[in-house]
Amino acid sequence: METIFISDLHLSDKREDLLLAFKNFLLSIPYNTNLIIIGDLFDYYIGIDKQDKAQNLVKESLNNAFKERHIKTFFIRGNRDFLMSKKEALYFNMELLDDIHIINTSYANIAITHGDKLCTKDISYIKYRKIVDLPISRCIFALFPFFLKKKLANSIRNKSKNTKRTFSKQDMEKYNITLDGLNNLVKEYKVDTLLHGHIHIFKEYKDEVLNLKKRISLGAWDKNYSYIKVGLDMITFKEESIDKLIK
Numbered sequence: 173m174e175t176i177f178i179s180d181l182h183l184s185d186k187r188e189d190l191l192l193a194f195k196n197f198l199l200s201i202p203y204n205t206n207l208i209i210i211g212d213l214f215d216y217y218i219g220i221d222k223q224d225k226a227q228n229l230v231k232e233s234l235n236n237a238f239k240e241r242h243i244k245t246f247f248i249r250g251n252r253d254f255l256m257s258k259k260e261a262l263y264f265n266m267e268l269l270d271d272i273h274i275i276n277t278s279y280a281n282i283a284i285t286h287g288d289k290l291c292t293k294d295i296s297y298i299k300y301r302k303i304v305d306l307p308i309s310r311c312i313f314a315l316f317p318f319f320l321k322k323k324l325a326n327s328i329r330n331k332s333k334n335t336k337r338t339f340s341k342q343d344m345e346k347y348n349i350t351l352d353g354l355n356n357l358v359k360e361y362k363v364d365t366l367l368h369g370h371i372h373i374f375k376e377y378k379d380e381v382l383n384l385k386k387r388i389s390l391g392a393w394d395k396n397y398s399y400i401k402v403g404l405d406m407i408t409f410k411e412e413s414i415d416k417l418i419k
Contacts, residue, residue: 175206177400179369180392183226184215193417198237210369211250211286218321234265250286283363287370290353293346354381374398374411
């Protein structure tokens with residue numbers, strides 16, 4: 173059975189083109205295929221919102237994929253939707269996987285992860301994730317009224333959009349995946365191949381650290397979209413114009 177991987181769609185009510193692209197992409201997937209979404213499915217996620225057009229489209233589209241095309245969908249949390257619980261993932265007809273998921277094939281031992289936790293030089297973010305990943309932190313956040321959660325999320329999102337940042341070499345190193353992060357992953361999970369998103373760069377890397385033969389990074393969905401396909405005997409990856417999915 174083939175498995176298709178996508179990441180960093182950042183779906184929202186403000187991007188009708190991406191909503192249509194996602195819907196049509198699902199329709200292009202062959203029957204009896206696994207789909208794994210490697211984080212940042214939504215532009216931001218703070219909980220189920222039945223008034224949210226993007227959430228409703230995901231739920232409906234994945235439900236149709238399950239029933240009509242026998243596509244089983246899995247989800248790995250990203251930095252924009254790490255608050256999603258197993259129960260909430262099921263609401264969207266997805267099965268939640270661990271932050272690092274391993275697939276063993278005859279030709280590779282593959283790790284799949286969003287990628288944010290491999291950016292080990294972004295120390296403040298790594299500390300933040302450790303705190304918010306604690307069950308007690310999630311319980312406290314769950315008690316907040318939804319309107320307050322949404323207000324906080326919009327505030328952070330707008331601030332990020334309105335802040336212009338000039339990236340120096342140091343900035344690029346800080347917000348990128350590090351060799352230390354890769355080394356730790358390979359040593360702990362004994363893998364030779366890595367598939368991830370997060371950095372929004374569509375690229376293949378080879379032999380960066382000892383025993384890691386290949387790393388494939390998915391791009392974010394915007395003017396282009398990209399996907400990875402793991403089959404019985406090989407890994408393929410492709411990037412195409414988003415126009416192919418919305419015409």
